[in-house]
Amino acid sequence: MAPPFIGRRRLGRAFFARPVLTVAAELIGCVLATGDAAGVIVETEAYHDSEPACHAHVGLTARTATLFGPPGIAYVYRSYGVHALVNAVCEPEGVGAAVLIRGLEPVWGQERMALRRRIDSLTMPPRSDRAHARALCAGPGRLSQALGITLTDNGSELSRGRLSILSRGPGWEEPEITTATRIGITKAVGLPWRFCAVQSACVSVPPR
């Protein structure tokens, strides 16, 4: 079965070269895809080297080199020693900025997602489609595992590689978006730099 990417095109470097807040908002409704699974992006957060919650705030190091690199590259890092979190590097080369992808609505390859997430529909029947979609892809660690994204994807080109981001398509041309403060950080906690698709089941923590 062909992935349901009708009406969408792969985004190139120019899309990501813009201000990180603009990109974070416009990524809502786009599709994050690998070779065998994909989901519509419904939650993002922006990070920028000018504020202390961003890894790049410490300056150029081995870890942050990806963030300061050219736009349109994936920044994947390990969180809490356990999870791989996926970002899209933004702004011109030399600026450390990226958009963290925090929630997807699964649209292709759900069975492969469930296998990688170790969700067995026979022994663990979902209470609802909504609950199943959330278990697969609501949250940055979950969606990475569902799509099979690992640290080896760090630095890969979104315009050319196995990982890709596709433009908005049918039903998602103008999604209703709400902003909120970012999750799970201890610095710069007040910035409203989180973007959520209103009423999507797969937003990890719905705004109040």
Added chain:
DNA sequence: CATGGGATTGACT
């Protein structure tokens, strides 16, 4: 070279 802190999740009380 030793230490400490996470852009989280799932199991458990």
Added chain:
DNA sequence: GTCAATCCCATGC
């Protein structure tokens, strides 16, 4: 509601 898992890497001695 609490809490441990687990590892990369920035920092400081």
